[in-house]
Structure formats: C-alpha cells, structure tokens
Amino acid sequence: MRKRLTKWRLIPLLAVLTLVLAGCGEPFLSTLQPAGEVADIQYDLMVLSTLIMVVVIAVVVVIFIYVVLRFRRRKGEENNIPVQVEGNHKLEIIWTVIPILLLIVLTVPVVTATFKLAEVDAIEDENRKPEEAIVVNVKANLYWWEFEYPDYGIVTSQDLIVPTDEKVYFNLISSDVKHSFWIPAIGGKMDTNTENVNKMWLEFDSDRMDQVDPTGYFYGKCAELCGPSHGLMDFKVKPLPRAEFDQWISDMEGAKVVATSDVAKQGEQLFEEKGCIACHAVSPTDERPAAARTAPNLATFGERARVAGILEHNEENVRAWLNDPETLKPGNKMTGTYPKLSDQELDALTEYLMELKVSNK
Amino acid sequence: MAHVEEKLTAENFPAAPEKATLEGKNKFVGFWLFLGGETVLFASLFATFLALRNSNAGGATTQEMFELPLTFAATMLLLFSSITSVYAMYHMKNYSFGKMQLWLGITVLLGLGFLILEIYEFYHYVHAFEFTIQSSALGSAFYVLVGTHGLHVAFGLCWITTLIVRNSKRGLSLYNAPKYYVASLYWHFIDVVWVFIFTVVYLMGMVG
C-alpha cells in the first residue's frame, strides 16, 4: 500500500518538473511564444484545446483516484460479491453529451481558423500591390531553401527577408523530394510538394521583433523527413520594417559583384575555374529558370546568418564547409562536385565569399 | 457431420450444397469476406487511375487509343462467361455433375478468349502508340489497374481448370461443392470489376 502511494505521488511531481523545463523554449523558435498573427491564432487554439483537455483529464483522474482507492478489496472481503450492475442510461447519456458539447466548443474556432488561414486569393489577384502584400516563391531543395521575390525579380537563399506588419504570401514547391516549410514562432507549417504549388500566408508582428535571436533572426525548419540531413535543413528569417525592407530590395536589385582585395579577386577566379559558378549564382537577379538553380544563390553570402543554414557565420566555418561539406551535412548535393581545394585556394574562396554582400552598410 | 459417408443421390443432395458442411460454411463466409477486401483493393487502383487519367505526359490520350469494338467484344466474352458459370451452379444444385463440368468448361474458354483479347490490346497500344507502363503516369495507372484485373482472370482460369480436372473422375460431393461454389463467386466478382473497368476506364476514357 505505502509503495503504491509513493508511486502515484511521483506523477504530479514529474508533471511540475517538466512544466518548469518547458519554460526553457527559445522565443525565436517556440510555438508557445508566437510573434505573428498566424501563430497567434494557432496559439489561441492550442490554449483553448489544452484547457478543454485539462478539464477532461481532471474529471477522469478524479473519478479514477476515487474508485481505485475506495473500492480496493480489503481484508475480510475475500468472499464479497459486489452487485452486478448492468449499466445506467442516465450516466451513459451524460458522458456522451458532455464530450459532444466540449467538442463543439472546440470545432467552431477550429473551422473558422482553418478557413481564415487559407485566405490566399490575393496571390492570384491582378490588382495586388507588392507594396502592401508581397509574394515569395519558396523552393525547397535537399537541404537548402531558395526564396524568390517574383514581384522584384530577385532571388536569395537560406535567409528569408520579409517586411513586418503585413501579410506575406508564399508559394511553396519542392525541386526534389517533399519538404515542409515551418517558422515555429511565426506560424504553422505547410508542405512543399513535388507536383503542385501550395499557398499560405504569414504575418510578422513588429511589436514582438525583440524575440529574435541575438543576431536578429527567427528560426525556420524543414519539418518533413527528406533524407539524412533533414535535421540540418534550417533557414533563418529576418523581418524588417517596411522602409528597411524596401531598401534591401533596392540594394538587391542594384547589386553588383565586385571583389576588392587581391585575395578575393583570386577567389573570384577560382569560383569560375573550379566550376562553382555552374551551380551557384552570385547575382540576386538570377534569370535562369527555377529548375536550373541547383545551388544556393550566394549574392548575399557575406551577410548570411549561418553557413549552409547551420554553422556560425565565420571564415573558419566557410573554410570547413568548402573543405569537406559531407561531414557537416551528410548527403548534401555539393559534396564531390568540385575538385579538392588546397589551403590557399580555400583562403581565397573564403575571402571572396565573405565579401559577397548587397547592403551598403 | 458424422464421418460415416453416405452415398449421395439427386434426392438426398442438399439444397445448398455449398453450405451443407461446417467446412463449406466457413469457406463460403471466408470467401465473401475476401471479396469485401478485394473491393477495397480494386477501389484503390480505380482511385489511382481516376486521379491520373489525364496525366498522359504528352503521349497519346485515351480518346485517341481506345476503340469501342475491341472493348465491346471483350466485355461480351466476360459477361457471357458469367451466365455460363451461373448455369454451372444451376446444374450443381440439381446434382448433374457432367453438365456442370461442361458449363464450367465453356466459362473457361470464354475467359481465355477475353484474356487473349486483352493481351492483343496491350500489344497494340505499346506498338501503335508507344503507350507503355513507363511512358506516363497514365500508362502506369492503366496497365496496373487493367493488368491486375487480367491477372485475376488468369488466376481464375487456372483455378477453375484445376477443379474441373481434379474432380472429373470423382463426381460431385459435399467436399468439393463449396470449392466449385466459391470459384464461381470469384468469377462473378471478376465480372463485377470488369463492369467498372469498361465503364470507368474505357467508356469514360472515350468520352473525355
């Protein structure tokens, strides 16, 4: 008896413990700390449903504890035969109707939100003004992301830049296998299918931009198993106020690649000689068709948040990546497509790549 | 059932010989259950076909390829094989073993004719239109759906032939009556599937 009691006492203890730990979620990546309208809607639903579920669990557990403690077979009751009750219509109706009511409370906001989150007609709308609602074409690739701004004819990779406080529309597709596009703090995910374009919208709330990580980004993830490096298929999102966003767009539109230092110039040459250019574009106005864009656009590489989406952005990591991408991202599509690079070549390429920037800062 | 075998005559042959023994009853029910499952199997293939019916990837369309007369001939063969197997079961109930065997034999011949037509048809599409199982999603869906049905026909032919041959010297008994009965059920089911194939694949394919 004693033993059993201590056992049961452990459960709430554990529950409390885990709840405390749950607070450790990071604001730039947690669905529990929403930073935009879509995530808000979803968070509200999560809270509502959790409340309902807590009620359900509470009712069950209270009855459970009562019957388990109250109706133990005590000493001297070994030959006790309880009344064989067949059932009870009233009770049965109660526990049929109450759950139905609880579910109705849940379904109403669920259905409303489902339709609200699917309002993407604006994408096709002829009269849409890019200043008010931009469209981003997201192309998912093994294991990197490309973001194309069709309104402006520019392309970037790995880092998604968006304006705050307005709806941003996304067209999602994959170029190889299925992936899923997800920015937890901003809104739920949507798959990038291989055969058709999926559409969604998100909104980034300027009031909550302080939730970004120390370098100024929200985290995005691939949420569909896509191969060995699925877990490393991260991207970063930087929301900017509209004015800054417009500035970024015009920087991108006018970007020119000019290597300054000698080493960088050497790198630029190597970039062509070693065949990097065959896959990687270095101009944001990449005019090749989407299918030909088989590697991240490196025009903004010098300003990236991460190297290859995962490593801290410094020269050491760029070198490491160029030297041996396979150990960093198993199964990636760059491994083995270019000749082995010497130390000096690595230096030159790194230098060159780190100089690829569009902002004039 | 007592195991003291009693001589069967037309008089004491039961009205529902397929269900006269426990084994028979089990076979009967089990086989119907199996057909329930087969329904879902074919539905999944039909659904796949319907989802892909316009995915010809630039190749010939169904309107260009399908021809009414060929499909009609195949359909008639299979439909007639259905009524012949009904005749066979009629004679089984009347305990006329020879006639039953005869009608089943005709059923097999008709089925064989159907199968030959189908093989010719596939051959024709491959050579006249370069329409293969690999040429487009439509091709894959078409050949896999119609081919699965064709395999069922072929299996049914082997099965019924085996029954005819195996029992030719032994005559009808309560041991083999359920076997004949479920084989005929299977044959009807194949026919049911074909009714949908000629409607959904061929006729709808010709309408567009």
Place this chain on the structure above:
Amino acid sequence: MAKGHNSATQNIDLIYRRKKNAEEMKHQVVSFAMMIFFTIVAFVAVGYEGIGEWFKVPFILLLAVVQVIFQLYYFMHMSHKGHEAPKFFLFSGVFVAVLTVLALVTISWW
C-alpha cells in the same frame, strides 16, 4: 438418416426443388439479358455523337451500378438468406471503396 425419409416424400421434395431452381434460373437469364442490354446502351451512348458529354458519364456510371447490383443479387445470390454476413461485409467494403475513390478524385489534385 436417409432411412428416416421415405422415398416418395423425397421425390416430391426433389421435384419441388428442381422447379424452384429452374425458376430461379429463368430469373437469372432475364437479368442477364438486361445486363447485356445495359451494356449495349452504355456503348451506344458513348459512341453516339448527339448526346451531351455532361450526360454521358453519370449515365454510364448509373448503368454500371445497376449491372453490378444484378450480378450481386442474382448471380451471386446476395438476396438469399444466409447472406447477412456477406452483405454486411461487402457493403462495408463498398463504403470504404467509395470514400477512397471520392477522396482521390477530389483532393489529390487541386
């Protein structure tokens, strides 16, 4: 057991059963004729230019469903008693089948 019956009643029984079987066979031939008829109608409808396309597809589907009901109820004796379990399970199969087809024709392309 056979001894329990006398052969006269058995004979009457037999004649009765034969007659019943023959009658049933007649029904089956009739339904078969109708099936052939429906098939011809379906083929003609498709081959005939004068009918609107929108009409043809539902029409031939309807004919197919009717044919299948004939097959199930007459040829496969689903109307006979002792077919409760088969009926239940076949229709459950049909239910799942319909859901499957419905889903794949509506929400797999969009």
Place this chain on the structure above:
Amino acid sequence: MSTLTQKKGAGAVIWDYLTTVDHKKIAILYLIAGGFFFLLGGLEALIIRIQLAIPNNDFVTAGFYNEVMTMHGTTMIFLAAMPLLFALMNAVVPLQIGARDVSFPFLNSLGFWLFFFGGVFLNLSWFLGGAPDAGWTSYASLAVESPGHGVDFYILGLQVSGLGTLIAGINFLATIINMRAPGMTYMRMPLFTWTTFVASALILFAFPALTVGLALLMFDRLFGTAFFDPALGGNTVIYEHLFWIFGHPEVYILILPAFGVFSEIIPVFARKRLFGYSSMVFATVLIGFLGFMVWAHHMFTTGLGPIANAIFAVATMAIAVPTGIKVFNWLFTIWGGSIKFTSPMIWAVSFIPSFVMGGVTGVQLAAAPADYQFHDTYFVVAHFHYVIIGGVVFGILAGSIYWWPTMFGKMLDEVMNKITFVLFFIGFHLTFFIQHFIGLNGLPRRVFTYLPGQGFDTSNFISSIGAFLMAAGTIVLLINIIYTSIKGEKVGTDPWGDGRTLEWAISSPPPEYNFKQTPLIRGLDPLWIEKMEGKKEMTPAEPLADIHMPNGSILPFIVSLGLFIAVFGLMYREDYGWGLPVIIVGFLITFGAMFFRSILDDHGYHIHKEDLIDEDKGGRA
C-alpha cells in the same frame, strides 16, 4: 495423442511447431516472434534515445539514424504490436466463443508464416546493404529517391507480412461468425472477442489500401513506372492518401484489441460485470466505422484545402465520443467493485489515465490549424507513444500476464511483474511527457540530431533516461519469463479464481481439442453465471462424441518460404542475372505448394470418444 507430445525430442518439437495448425500453438509462435521483434524495436528505440540524449551527438551517423528510426517504427507496429495482439487473439478468442478450433486452421498457420518471413526479410536489410530509411510511412517522393535496396526491403517485406495479416484477419472474422458455441449470440460475446472482430474487419478493409500503395511504390522503384514522378504526370499525394487510408485504421487495429483486453481484466479483478456492455460494443463498432473517415488528419499540412481539412478535423474529433464512453464504462465497472490488485489489474487501471492523456492530445492534433504547428514535431511523437504504449503495450503486457496460464499453464511471478510495472510505468511517462514540450518548442521529429542552444538539450536528456527505465523493466520481465519457465508451478483450471469467461472453464493450458463437449452458453460471462449457480463447470450442449481435428501441414511454411525467395529475386532482378530465375523458382514453390494443397484431399482425423474418456481416467487435466 497428447501423451505423445510430452516425450518428444527437440527436433520433433520444432517439426511440430513448423507444421502446427493448432491455434494455441500458433499463438505461442506469434508470442515468441512478436516478442523478439519487440526487443529488436526496443533496442532501436534505445539507439534513438542515446543519439538524441545530447545535442550534436555522433553516436550514429545521419543515414544510419534514419534507418534505425524507420525500422523502429516499422518493426514496432507491424512486427511487434500486431503479432503480439494476434498471439492473444489466437490463444483466447476460440476459447471465449466455445469453439474447438478456428475456421481455417491451415490459413491460420499460413498467416503466421507469411508474417514471420516478411519480418525476417525486412530485417535482413541490416546485413544486405542497409535498412529502409524513409520513415515508417515511406512517403513516395523520398522513398522513390532513396538509394540502395533499403526501401525495397520495406516494400516487399511489408507486402509479404501484410498478406499474412490479411489472412489472419479473415480467419478471425470467419471464426467469430461461424464457430460460436450454441447460445453464444453476438451480444453475449466477451468484449475481447468483439474487439478482435472489429479489428479484423478493419484489417480486411485497410490492408488492401496498403497493398496497393506499396505495390505502386514497388512498380515505381523496380519497374520504372511513373505513379509518383511529377515529370511524367505522377502524383505523390496519392501515396499519402493510400498509406493513411490504411494507416489510420491501423492504429485502431492496434488499440481496439487492447481495449478488449482491459474490458476482460477489469471485470474479473473488480469482480463486477462490465458496466454498459452494449454501449461498449456499440462504441467499439462506432470507433471502427469512424476510423475510416478521418485518415486525412495526417495530411493537414499537405495542402488539401480548407474544406477537406475542416471536414476531417471534425470527423476526427468525433472519435473522442465513443472512446470516452469506453473510458467511463471502465471507471464505472470499478465503481462499487471489489478490486484485487494483481499485476494485470495494475496495468489495466494505470492504462486509463495514461491513455486518456494520449487520446486528448490526439483531439488537439485534430484541430487542423493547431496541427499546422504540431505536425511532424515531437508533440506528435509524444501523442502516439502515449496512446500506443499507454494503450497497446500496456494492453499486451496486461493480457500476456493474464493469459499466461492459458498459454503455458503457469503463472508469471507477481513480485517481478510489479517491479516491471514500476520501472516501465515511470520510464514511460518520463520519456514521453516531456516530448510534448520538446515539440512545442520547435523540434521537428525524425531529426538525427539537433544543434545546441535551441532549448532542447535538458529535456531530451531527461527523455532518454526514461527510455532506459523502460528497458530495465523489460529486462526484469525477460528474467521473469525465464525463471517461470524453469521454476514456475503448473496451475489448474481458473487460476485467477474470478474468471468469468469460457477460457477459464477448461484446464490451463487447454487440451488440443479445447472443449471435450461444446458448452451451452446461457448469457454474458457464461462461467460466472454457472459459478453463481454453484456449479463448477459449463453445461455441455452435446453428448460426448468423436472430435474432428485438422491435420498438421508443412505447406504453409513452404508457401511462405517460396514468397520469401521470390521477393529476393524481385529485388535483385536488375542487379544480378540470377534475379529472374530466383523469382520464378520462388513463385513455383509457392504456387506449387498451393496447387498441392488444393488437389490433395485433407479430411483431418478424429479423436475417438473412447480416448477422451480414457484421458479423464488417466487424470490428466
């Protein structure tokens, strides 16, 4: 007859099991094979948890992790949970309905061997170039691209074992429809029989969809078709639909029999009739029915559009209602009862809160817009381990302990059982409760590692500790089984003392013919009824007579072996010249054995009345 089995050598015992068509022995085969695969799946789970215990871990490589993760899910679902349930069903259902045998003893054995060879084939992938790595769902785009033969092992292995499952399902359905003893009406069937019935129906209608899905995948991978190749007009979403049309009913195939187990155990140890029997039956059927209309809740983020998502969301939530009916009926069965906390009962009662926690998160997942956040995160992993372990595994453990006497004539050691329970129960909650938050904090599932500093480090470590507690519990159970089989004492009829259903009316284990005379059933809980009238035994429904028995046969083994060979050929057809001949040989073996079976008359044999009487005199139970 049965005296002979006592003195057989090892070879004869093995031959006996290879050829057996006795449902009780097939149950033992399922138990052993399923148990083995459970350990294997558990081992894989431990590898997962070791790898994920700390960030940036390199205990296993990324590619290997995906193989382990895929094989863990596949093994647990297809090769462990289902077969273990089949073990219980085979051991108990024919007894519960008062039958001498199943409808198709031969097919019963065939079903087992197909499952077994399929499972072996699947696991041979570890030694032959790598296991499947596209997840247990094996979604088309990734599965078609996956290099090597891993995914082929998955497709062909599951195809073979799936065939076995389908056969097993049909067999149980026919058995329950046809083989019930006189008086055993549908509404007097014990709930375990009912849930077996409904689960088998789900198998019948769900597995064909899987068969087709896998076949299409196989055609694309092995024969160059274009079902899932967008360039040629293919569509991978078709695969997702077909998989989940199977996949969702599958989870109810798992949970319903477990529900049945609890519905047997709770009344026995609460010494009280199951509360609301007819509503329990109704709820079971309703769950089965609704189970076919909700599959797209696994595809909310596929982009099916708001109408489909809304419909499937509402339909999914509806399942909470019949499940709730069951939960409250169990609680009210205990209410007013007189509970004896044997270990099956402890598992059964602790199932209730554990499963409800998993069930309610299921309803949260069903809220489509919220699922856009939950989907493919550890929140989902937490949900389904809560329902699967808290429901299915608890049910299998409870049922195995409860029916151990029926299967082996011995009782597992209760003290060790309780140690297993404590370790496993705590470990289970420790592992999976926290995973809800890991998911909510943004960790997708199926990741081979995660970077530090994203808030997942401590929680993953805690989760891994829990897994080891579960492993410890499992090891105690293994020791218990070995200990019992050496030391344990034979038990007699009705070893738990409060048995209510027919399996407790005969000796444990039952004789090969189950019932010397088919019993007459006079109501629900037939044995209890007789007991309350002061009788010790069932009233027979027939005079003592010869008993007809089926002959054993090696053919099921051979049929399955043939397929096992054929699939090797299929897989290697393009790589090696011997592929094609091997396919042909394999199919020849299979079809040859089937042909043999169909032309060879097998009328079985009879146990004579006199021998039955002799056995009574001989005093053998």
